[in-house]
Amino acid sequence: DAGVTQSPTHLIKTRGQHVTLRCSPISGHKSVSWYQQVLGQGPQFIFQYYEKEERGRGNFPDRFSARQFPNYSSELNVNALLLGDSALYLCASSLDGRGGETQYFGPGTRLLVL
Amino acid sequence: AQTVTQSQPEMSVQEAETVTLSCTYDTSESNYYLFWYKQPPSRQMILVIRQEAYKQQNATENRFSVNFQKAAKSFSLKISDSQLGDTAMYFCAFMKRSEGAQKLVFGQGTRLTINP
Numbered sequence: 634d635a636g637v638t639q640s641p642t643h644l645i646k647t648r649g650q651h652v653t654l655r656c657s658p659i660s661g662h663k664s665v666s667w668y669q670q671v672l673g674q675g676p677q678f679i680f681q682y683y684e685k686e687e688r689g690r691g692n693f694p695d696r697f698s699a700r701q702f703p704n705y706s707s708e709l710n711v712n713a714l715l716l717g718d719s720a721l722y723l724c725a726s727s728l729d730g731r732g733g734e735t736q737y738f739g740p741g742t743r744l745l746v747l
Numbered sequence: 748a749q750t751v752t753q754s755q756p757e758m759s760v761q762e763a764e765t766v767t768l769s770c771t772y773d774t775s776e777s778n779y780y781l782f783w784y785k786q787p788p789s790r791q792m793i794l795v796i797r798q799e800a801y802k803q804q805n806a807t808e809n810r811f812s813v814n815f816q817k818a819a820k821s822f823s824l825k826i827s828d829s830q831l832g833d834t835a836m837y838f839c840a841f842m843k844r845s846e847g848a849q850k851l852v853f854g855q856g857t858r859l860t861i862n863p
Contacts, residue, residue, distance in 0.1 A: 676853050681848045
């Protein structure tokens, strides 16, 4: 079975631009979470979605938004990019998004903002 | 808020040796889960081991085992008979068991190098 997939692999943007990152969960998984991993640090939680509804949001500005589609894939959007948004963006899927479920990660999208 | 601390930024051992990675956490929750994830240089995060806090028995997965000390809020990972493929960043993570967002709270990571 295919694991979590993310696209694109790498992305270069300039300050002020907008970016859309995409994620497809493991088949049968209904929950998707997004994390930001700045170089040299552990991942930080951005969003969790379950059944197309936002279940939770981390401490990120409103420039960050996301959505989940009927096929459970998800998009992360970031507006008005800042240099500090440069990071590895990880998507993780889990079966039902219930407490304690293992989250399975994709390979990530490396975003560089110039 | 929960916090996770990994006090060893880097570790290096010889192949076949045993190595222990430290992790402590701070929480007021009584029901929660703890995880160790591995992130090799290719960067895909892979689950190593999962522990349920209400279970006294320490989790094991082949060469990987944990020492879970709930009272001390400590969750260390032991890798036995280390292999070159174990070279990676290792992250300790916490997840509380409750309603709402099921988010992982990660530590800063430990970079482990296995030398031939």
